[in-house]
Amino acid sequence: xxxxxxxxxxxxxxxxxxxxxxxxxxxxxxxxxxxxxxxxxxxxxxxxxxxxxxxxxxxxxxxxxxxxxxxxxxxxxxxxxxxxxxxxxxxxxxxxxxxxxxxxxxxxxxxxxxxxxxxxxxxxxxxxxxxxxxxxxxxxxxxxxxxxxxxxxxxxxxxxxxxxxxxxxxxxxxxxxxxxxxxxxxxxxxxxxxxxxxxxxxxxxx
Numbered sequence: 001x002x003x004x005x006x007x008x009x010x011x012x013x014x015x016x017x018x019x020x021x022x023x024x025x026x027x028x029x030x031x032x033x034x035x036x037x038x039x040x041x042x043x044x045x046x047x048x049x050x051x052x053x054x055x056x057x058x059x060x061x062x063x064x065x066x067x068x069x070x071x072x073x074x075x076x077x078x079x080x081x082x083x084x085x086x087x088x089x090x091x092x093x094x095x096x097x098x099x100x101x102x103x104x105x106x107x108x109x110x111x112x113x114x115x116x117x118x119x120x121x122x123x124x125x126x127x128x129x130x131x132x133x134x135x136x137x138x139x140x141x142x143x144x145x146x147x148x149x150x151x152x153x154x155x156x157x158x159x160x161x162x163x164x165x166x167x168x169x170x171x172x173x174x175x176x177x178x179x180x181x182x183x184x185x186x187x188x189x190x191x192x193x194x195x196x197x198x199x200x201x202x203x204x205x206x
Contacts, residue, residue: 002043003151009036011159014169051138060135077101 016023028036043063050061077100082089139147156166 001151002040002047003148004154005036006040006044007152007155008158009033009040011155011166011169015159015164018169047138047144051144054138056138057133057136060132061138062135073104074101077104 013023013027015021016026027033046061046063046066050059074097077097078085078090078093080100081093081096085093159166
């Protein structure tokens with residue numbers, strides 16, 4: 001899934017460059033593009049780090065725990081005691097925070113999203129139904145290469161549905177892109193259609 005998103009973004013941006021369209025109007029915003037790239041590369045790096053440095057079956061890759069959500073949860077619990085706390089106050093909170101965190105871990109085993117009308121309903125410690133053995137078993141380099149080829153094929157097929165050949169975007173020559181007249185005809189050869197009438201009749205003079 002991550003590789004599919006990576007290849008789709010590359011093909012989209014490559015098409016806009018080759019066709020001469022402005023990215024500011026036909027692509028993601030600069031901020032959204034940066035966030036998407038950070039997510040894609042971050043997830044891929046986590047997979048490679050666990051694949052290369054963690055022995056199989058030792059530690060599961062749990063993406064939802066590698067975020068800032070646990071830190072935000074602890075910060076929210078701390079504000080229940082002192083709204084504007086400092087570092088010394090935080091040190092003194094340790095015993096109470098420990099109890100609240102243990103309570104959160106046990107309560108999340110029976111969490112229900114409809115129970116909370118306001119605030120957050122944390123479920124990142126709820127591990128019911130999770131196959132830890134599967135999440136601690138990683139693919140080999142050959143299997144990752146196969147997954148990458150499959151992901152690129154799916155992204156290429158999506159662009160083919162839009163009338164764009166992904167292979168033409170990789171060639172040195174400029175690709176021959178479909179014209180706008182192909183949108184309004186079922187003909188396989190849009191260039192055989194009669195030219196579009198562009199002259200306008202004069203406005204009647206009163």
